Amino acid sequence: MYRSHTCGQLRLADTGTSVTLAGWVQTVRKFGSITFVDLRDRYGITQLLFNESLNARLDEQPLGREFVLQAKGVVNERSNKNLNIPTGEVEILVDDFTVLNKSAVPPFTIQDDTDGGDDLRMKYRFLDLRRNAVKRNLELRYAVNRAARNYLHEQGFMDIETPFLIKSTPEGARDFVVPSRMNPGQFYALPQSPQTFKQLLMVSGYDRYYQVVKCFRDEDLRADRQPEFTQIDCEMAFVEQEDILNMFEGLVKNIFKEVTGIDYIDAVERMTWEDAMWNYGNDKPDIRFDMKVTNLKVPSTVFMAKQEEVKQSPVAGETGFKVFDEAETLVAINVPNAADYSRKQTDELIEWVKRPQVGMGGLAFIKVNADGTVKSSFDKFFNEEQLKSLAAYCNAQPGDLVLILAGREERTRKAISDLRMYMGERLGLRKKEEYKLLWVLDFPLFEYDEEGNRWVARHHPFTSPKPNQIETMIKNNPVIENAADYLNHPYANIKANAYDMVLNGNEIGGGSIRIYQRELQEKMFAALGMDEHEQQHKFGFLLGAFEYGAPPHGGIAFGFDRLCAILGGSESIRDFIAFPKNNSGRDVMLDAPSAIDDKQFDELQIKLDLK
Template sequence: MGEALNSWKRTIMCGELREEHIGQKVTVMGWVQRNRNLGGLEFVDLRDRTGILQVVFGEVINKEAFEKANKVRPEYCIAIKGEIIRREAPNNAMATGMVELKGEEIKILSESETPPIYIKDNLDAAENIRLKYRYLDLRRSDMQKILMIRSKTAKAVRDYLVNSEFLEIETPMLTKSTPEGARDYLVPSRNYPGMFYALPQSPQLFKQLLMVSGFDKYFQIVKCFRDEDLRANRQPEFTQIDLEMSFVEQDDVMELNEGLIKHVFKEVGNIDVKLPIRRMPYKEAMEKYGSDKPDLRFGMEIRDLSETVKNAEFKVFQDALENGGSVRAICLKDGANMGRKDIDRLGEFVKTFKAKGLAWIQLKEEEIKSPISKFLKEDELKNIIDVMSAETGDMILIVADKNSVVFQSLGQLRLELAKKYDLIKDKNEFNFCWITEFPLLEYDEEEGRYFAAHHPFTCPMDEDLEYLESDPGRVRAKAYDLVLNGEELGGGSIRIHDTKLQERMFGVLGFTQESAWERFGFLLEAFKFGPPPHGGLAFGFDRMIMFLAGTDNIKDVIAFPKNQNAFCPMTEAPNVADEKQLVELGISLNKEDK
């Protein structure tokens, strides 16, 4: 049985005690990290979220407290009163290592069974076990530090935006299902049998309506939901820093958010972000790095060899060029000694991104070695080396195909080589970059129509408007992503605020006027009443915390995440519903579902 507090009040946290507290009487509360008996002394390491404090009990100090302290075990929840004294054997590895608490009274608030996981940092337990006992996993100091960083970051975001005259406004969790995105999570309605709410993938439509309403600076730190396959670092529910501004253009939104990033990273991580942040058009990012979220912490840029090899007698190159593709390459410094097995593995690697193969040229000390050298004239080989700025000891890796395949395969190969050869020298570098001038639309060959690359409310660039119907793939968007170390940290756009232009956009996306109004009628109706020019941005809050906390696992930064199958081992959600609930909702399950 646990003891009641009976008016005991905690006066200080364990991790806050220092030499200046020597001689003070304090009351501390927390969990037993470990205990050890040394004859007439009992030592207890007491832990709370601020740190660990050593407590010493002795028969000569207080026999009753000493005997009670002998009974405690790891993870017992206890309270202790006593005096702070200087530690005879200081421990410089602990923040509280110069002092200890002389225990004079103790209450065992609750006992604990032996935990199924160790409460220690750098735990190597299986992830599903950690998630099943998440409340214990969260007792570990490394996990607690991450969630404290999350809390501090949320405050820093709010401080900056409120000081910039933004209003924090909540938008609905139960809303209408709309197309153009991932699958929605649907919520059946009891009051309207056969009808469903959808959980929001983002507050997009509502924040635009708030601009129509005259709240010209809105933000919220908000939960979003997407029913999609959980690739690495995705969760079915995640958090965004969502904001929208009226009477602005692209530069206004980007500059405001640069200030936000500078403030948050300095306040939370003491990281200095240099402004202005570099800007790079989408076309340049794809051509140089094969990605719209390039990692700029190392070089190895992709270079175009199409002109150089256009007359080469190599069928793979010729086929790619004749089909409108290109021949491009990267240069691995000091890669000339790579063995054939490793080269073959790289060839298999690019094939996973639909490349047909990988050509290579090694500039060895004694010779130039390449399986394609017999197809190249001497001057063609020399020109390839010149274009790649390759030197003796380097290796050139070439892919020829349609551009989308070339970019993706070489872009991923670039990252793979950086990891394999440890090319990122400063692991603490934070390299930010804005990517701009995205394509407005993407063509889906299977469905035979265009989809919005960002979302259907993104404004086309003014100079490209004339091509919206005649050449949609040519149209660029007033869209912008903030990239950090090869990860998209956030993205946004200037929105369409003209009803006629919005209807044109829906037309290009294959909506009839009737279907557009059926799906988005409330927004189109609102746009009849003087909508202001507006734009915004949403940051992935969880991803931001990952950078600030130095973890590469999104589950580490969320208190109660789901596993890779969107399942919670702790609560066993999702789970079956009571038959009575299903009847009330008018839902009947198939036999196999039951």
């Protein structure tokens, strides 16, 4: 027996018990004729005391950091207790010990405040995983996994595995492809999601399916992306949107309660996609703080239902200020209690919006002083009454700072959203310990691709239109005759029967009610530019299945890695994945991807031609 107890198990009540522990040497401290060793395993740390009789052996066989050690002895009450750890009131009076394995000197210290940089720790990830900080992240990941599975099991869902080697049907990101030796010249693809399989399971009668599943996308990486990632993937038959929202609100609330101890009893707020874009500049707003966008000027072809509201803006007409008058879009946020920003601070904000990631040419601002007077960066174009009117329109109060961006619609709206989030962070309004859930609903079903002059699916091609718009989609021709007039096409106003769940400004889940009738699915494919041959080639199996009694169904997929990162207070999902890739998609520990030898190329009947 290598051990009778773990290094995190023993307490004062175990005093006098003979035990055997095994683990890794954390530290060695020698004091004259006695030596203290902190022994660590996954469960904690226990102090070992080596008396004078064993010190001679330690001199002959010295212990180093990360040696694997077995120690036998008796539990004793410590004289110098360490109440910061659960085992800190006891120690082991060692009778005998065995070095099970030696260790080379680690390339960085195995502790929370390590001296190892990201690249070094990624290369030696098997050592990094020994650190408590990383261990806590993986424990949280496991807790989220367990809470999700328990909830779904109790709700009657069945965990069903789906294949990883499938057919390539690229619709969004690029597929990872895998050559088939047994079928020369042909390739599998790794699934970007189990989408079509879970729909086929609904056709098969498995009306409540889930899977905690790996998915693969060949796309550029960032902190919240990995080439392989994990989803909590779910599907239900005989449901409408409301059934899905209620079921999976319950799932996330259960995860909160089980993992964080937070009993999230509030109703989850709901917001249309149009309101999210109008009020926050993006479709995944952080609603932990206010600071909504004020729309001062927008193109007449965008937010058509809001045009009357925009006409009331003090800068809706000609102002004589070229930056405002020539802008397609003019938007602002009101920053509370920031009118005392210095010239240096406003200059910092101007430089921030000019960064390539934001892409704006500059920033205008109005300070509303405590006495009600105003000062702006464009005083020579507006008199004081005009500035006061503009500030009031942005709901500014004495002491507030109004920040204004001007430019093209898409870029400017994204930029004001980024600026809002930046100011929220800067002012301490985005508290990591506070959580706020939101459903975003009524997305457009289609987006217009200017380059291809065609429609593309905003979510994916299996998403159903809202029930009252199905006929609009079936009866109208998807062809866009006049590219400049695409917003007047009936397809431009079709809403998707889709929904995203947002947590603290991050999309953590998204799904839809699916198309389940062949005619409508064929119409959807045709709208995306697929002719009958392409439809049959890519999705003939699904269209055929719809002819055999496909039930109404819908589902959702949660970004498991991202959810764990948010609950763990991290910006990066890499911190919550045991063996992640770096920002270039490489596993620096395995040195993958790597070249294969000529024999493998010959077996696959593939010739490499690097241009």
